[in-house]
Structure formats: structure tokens, C-alpha cells
Amino acid sequence: MIKEFRLPDLGEGLTESEILSWKVAVGDTVSLNQVIAEVETAKAVVELPSPFAGVIKELHEQPGSVVEVGKPIVSFEVADDAGASPAQAPGAFSPGMGEAAPPEAPSAAETPKREPNLVGYGAVVEGSGRPTRRPRNFAPVEASGNLAPVVEPARPADVQVGHVQVGHVQPAERPRSTPPVRKLAKDLGVDLAQVHGTGPGGLITREDVQDFAGHEGEPAAPPAGPVPVAGGTRPGERETRTPIKGVRKLTAAAMVQSAFTAPHATEFLTVDVTPSLELLAKLKNSREFSGIRLTPLTLAAKAVLVAVRRNPALNSRWDQDNQEIVTFNYVNLGIAAATPRGLMVPNIKDADAMALPQLAQALTALAETARAGKTQPADLSDGTISITNIGVFGIDAGTPILNPGEAAILGLGAVRTMPWEYKGEVALRQVLTLSLSFDHRLVDGEQGSRFLADVGAILAEPGMVLTMV
Known part of the structure; x- marks a missing residue:
């Protein structure tokens, strides 16, 4: 069957x-x-x-x-x-x-x-029932007994992926191609019904259209060099259009929602983090941290977790439906990550319960999973507070936008060697700028300032943690 x-x-x-x-x-x-x-x-x-x-x-x-x-x-x-x-x-x-x-x-x-x-x-036993669910609006499609051609994964160089209309079954006789390829064929005056597709399952690719147009005496590709504004310029040759979908679509919607729902306030603090970097160098040479990757982000994450305990308003959510402020008694620490698929903010569940070695390992695993494109949906939900490390791009400071549903996000700037006041004299020190954005409905200026000051104090002198826990 x-x-x-x-x-x-x-x-x-x-x-x-x-x-x-x-x-x-x-x-x-x-x-x-x-x-x-x-x-x-x-x-x-x-x-x-x-x-x-x-x-x-x-x-x-x-x-x-x-x-x-x-x-x-x-x-x-x-x-x-x-x-x-x-x-x-x-x-x-x-x-x-x-x-x-x-x-x-x-x-x-x-x-x-x-x-x-x-x-x-999975499947249930033959003849038994299964729970029902609210009907969805899609047309039933009858199962076909006809064999389909073997489909291999598409290669980026072979197929340009465009938006495919959903909920619509195309007639079998229509040439199989993507919207960008159909537009190219229209621009070049090519009838796709006459083109033999070389892509997976007979899919017509951009190269197929260009080759056919070249054989028919039409230009197979735009001419080299600058394209004149007038004089036969074909539409679309001077621009590139990318479908808005996937992570980009979600990110755009989330940022708009956050920016126009939560009243953002941003504060900055520049800190001498030389003691933190010296501590990192010592930890890397210790037996307890052998084989564990340590970075300034590791210590900054730990500083945030300590500061949240002293300033719980930064770890809360505005519940509009119930008109309540929900304060979390745990921390799911989000880390903004630039991935090949776009910006993501996976989070480390119950990060506040982790010792520094566990936290460092969790940060490494999170980054490797995000870069490999294997981040799971569960890792992207239920975050309570986030960190974005803009310093890796050489940026000193910024105004981060809140991850929707969270009360605060901390931006880490680049570590710079700068002249700095040290023990009454000017010396070259390692300095970075912290940027804290918070939802002013949930966090007062005093609360945000105290949190930022706590994070700065820990990074400026890691021993201060002993006075805060």
C-alpha cells in the first residue's frame, strides 16, 4: 500500500x-x-x-x-x-x-x-485511531504509484533557489525551474518548453537557459564592464534579488517586533580588563582547564550570571496578555551568533547552575553547532538574557536590539590596548566597552546601571566575585 x-x-x-x-x-x-x-x-x-x-x-x-x-x-x-x-x-x-x-x-x-x-x-497499529487536530487549508493530494526520478541534493552552483509557491501543485507538463530562472528566460526571450534541464530530476538551471540563448544567437550572459543606464538595458541586470525567507525572515520580524514594542534604553561602560586577561592566561595553563577553550566571552558570561543574581529585574519578561512581570529564577543565557544562515541567538539552558569549566564547554559547543548549521529549534527558544560579542568584528560599542521576550542584552566590544589611568599614573592597559540595552518597562535606569556596574567590576577585578556571591 x-x-x-x-x-x-x-x-x-x-x-x-x-x-x-x-x-x-x-x-x-x-x-x-x-x-x-x-x-x-x-x-x-x-x-x-x-x-x-x-x-x-x-x-x-x-x-x-x-x-x-x-x-x-x-x-x-x-x-x-x-x-x-x-x-x-x-x-x-x-x-x-x-x-x-x-x-x-x-x-x-x-x-x-x-x-x-x-x-x-510514528505509525500506529493498523485499524486503530489517532488524535485529531484542527483542519488546515490545503488541498488533498492523492498518492501516486508512478516512480519519480532519483533526486540528488542540489549544488549551489547548479541551482539558484528562489521562492516556490506553496499550496499549489504545478501541472506535470510545465517545465520545471525556479522563479529566478524563469525570469532570466523571460528576459532572454527563451521558451522554457524547448530547454532540456540538466539539474536534479530534470530541473532547468540558469546555465541551461544561458546555453540555449547562446545557441539561438542571444547573449548568454550580461556583457563585461559597466552596464549603461540607457540603450537597451534589460530589467534586473543591475540588481540582485534575494527571497526573504528562513532565518532572515524570522530575524527581520523579530527585530521589528522588539524595536517597536519594547522601549529600549542603552548604557555604556568602558572597563580596564587587564586583570581578566591575566586570569585567563593563568587558567589556560592550569590542569583544571586543560583542553578547555577560554576567551574573554567566557569570563563576561560568568560576570553576567553573577550580576543577574544581584539584579533579577534584568532576567525577566513582560507578559502583555496577563499584565504581569515574569521574573525567572534560572538563566537561559543567549549568545548571538553570526552563522552562514544568518543571525541566531541560541541559548545555554540553566547556565547559572554551571561552574566556569562547564560554562566554557557549553559556549564552545554552542558556537560549533551554530557554525555547522545544526542548531535545533529548542536551543533557540526560552532565552532569558543575551550577550552579543561585537568585539570579534573590531567594533568598540553599539546599541544592541533586545531578543524578543527578554529584558536585556549585553554587547561586548573589542579589547584595545589604550593609555589608561592605573595606580595614579598613565599606563597602557587592555580596555573594552560594554553596551547594555534593556527594556525600560521592566528595568529602571538604576537597576540597569547597577547591573552594568557589577559586570564591569567583575571584569576589572575578577576577585570581586567573592564579594557578590
Whole structure:
């Protein structure tokens, strides 16, 4: 029997995801919970496990496609007794499977036990029911028994990924291409129906269009050198358009929400951190920190955790719906990270309970995971206060925008060797500037100033921690 797997919402309440790559091909035999694809949500790259054990019959979407939650992405051929779910009613959607639900929900006594998987729950026993969920607006798609061509992950050089309309099944006879390629074909006067696609699954690439145009006597690429403003300039040759999606789309929405919801106030403090850097040098040579990466961010993070304990207003949230201020008795410390996918702020859960070696290891793991593009959605939610290290870019100070839902964010500037007053004389010292932005609904100027002064005092003289804990 043929079973379809519909794109699940991954528990984030998101409406769409982009297929980055398939880990399987048509004809492959897969087991339950085997990773079959990588998808990119607005928050993270997520590995998608198989809800069935069977044979891949058809891949409905290509790498680069933006797919609406609830839309079929792959069909399986499973045995009749393989534990697959019963026939589905179109319109309903199960959070674990991305499938349609039966017309009637089972009673509590009839609810079967399901096998958990990475995105929810796997297949149920044949003939049993499953919980229902609010219907979603997508058209049912019948399972097809036709074999689809083997799909390999798209290479950046081969395909330019554009926005793909979701919720719309394109006719099979329409040439397969992406919006940027269709626009290029239109600009060059090329009929895509006459172009042979060399991309994955017959996808028409930009190079295919340019090659066809060149063979027809049309220019295959814009002329070298400056393009004149007048005299036959084709639209779009002087600009590049990038679809707003994924992390960029989420970041933009979050920053707008934060900037125009929370009244930001920013304070600055320049600190002589020479003692902190000397302490780091000693710790690196100690047995307790052997093999552990230590940076100024490590000590700054610890300073923030100590200062939060003395100034809890900085670790709170404004609950608009209930008209309450929620003060957290734990710290999920967010660290802003520039990744190939854009800006992210993953957080270290219960960072306040960690000793310095544990904190240093957690910071290293967080950075490595973010750079590898493997940050999970759970690591990007429920942060309580954040740090952004703009000093790594050579920047001295800035006005950070709050991560939505948080009361404060601390910016670390670059460490500079500067003339500084030291023991009544001028000496060259290691100096950095701290930039603290906070939500003035939650944090008064006095509270923000005391917090910033505490962080500065610890970095200027690490021994001050003994007087604060």
C-alpha cells in the first residue's frame, strides 16, 4: 500500500519549511525513524525522520522547494501489516506525522500507543485511531504509484533557489525551474518548453537557459564592464534579488517586533580588563582547564550570571496578555551568533547552575553547532538574557536590539590596548566597552546601571566575585 508523509509543523507553529536535501532516493528501503531529509525552518535546520518502514516510492518536492506544512513531500510503499495508519481523511493534520486524521477521533480507551520519533510519533497499529487536530487549508493530494526520478541534493552552483509557491501543485507538463530562472528566460526571450534541464530530476538551471540563448544567437550572459543606464538595458541586470525567507525572515520580524514594542534604553561602560586577561592566561595553563577553550566571552558570561543574581529585574519578561512581570529564577543565557544562515541567538539552558569549566564547554559547543548549521529549534527558544560579542568584528560599542521576550542584552566590544589611568599614573592597559540595552518597562535606569556596574567590576577585578556571591 502507498502511504504519504506530509510535512509536519515540527512543534514550532511554523507554516512552511524549505527542503534542503534528501538523504534517500526513489527505490531506497528505509526503516522507522531513519533520517530521510534535511529541512530548514525559520529557526533551524532539522533532520526529518521517516514515519514508516518501507520503500521510497516518490519524492514530491525538490531541494530548494519551500513547502507548506501539511503538504505531501514523500510517498512510501509499505506492507499491509507494517503498522501503518488507517485511511486518512483529507483536511486534518497530525503534528507528529504530517498526515491527515480519521473522520472520528477515538475514545481515550481506544487511543493506541505510538512509537515516538524525532518529530512526534510514528505509525500506529493498523485499524486503530489517532488524535485529531484542527483542519488546515490545503488541498488533498492523492498518492501516486508512478516512480519519480532519483533526486540528488542540489549544488549551489547548479541551482539558484528562489521562492516556490506553496499550496499549489504545478501541472506535470510545465517545465520545471525556479522563479529566478524563469525570469532570466523571460528576459532572454527563451521558451522554457524547448530547454532540456540538466539539474536534479530534470530541473532547468540558469546555465541551461544561458546555453540555449547562446545557441539561438542571444547573449548568454550580461556583457563585461559597466552596464549603461540607457540603450537597451534589460530589467534586473543591475540588481540582485534575494527571497526573504528562513532565518532572515524570522530575524527581520523579530527585530521589528522588539524595536517597536519594547522601549529600549542603552548604557555604556568602558572597563580596564587587564586583570581578566591575566586570569585567563593563568587558567589556560592550569590542569583544571586543560583542553578547555577560554576567551574573554567566557569570563563576561560568568560576570553576567553573577550580576543577574544581584539584579533579577534584568532576567525577566513582560507578559502583555496577563499584565504581569515574569521574573525567572534560572538563566537561559543567549549568545548571538553570526552563522552562514544568518543571525541566531541560541541559548545555554540553566547556565547559572554551571561552574566556569562547564560554562566554557557549553559556549564552545554552542558556537560549533551554530557554525555547522545544526542548531535545533529548542536551543533557540526560552532565552532569558543575551550577550552579543561585537568585539570579534573590531567594533568598540553599539546599541544592541533586545531578543524578543527578554529584558536585556549585553554587547561586548573589542579589547584595545589604550593609555589608561592605573595606580595614579598613565599606563597602557587592555580596555573594552560594554553596551547594555534593556527594556525600560521592566528595568529602571538604576537597576540597569547597577547591573552594568557589577559586570564591569567583575571584569576589572575578577576577585570581586567573592564579594557578590
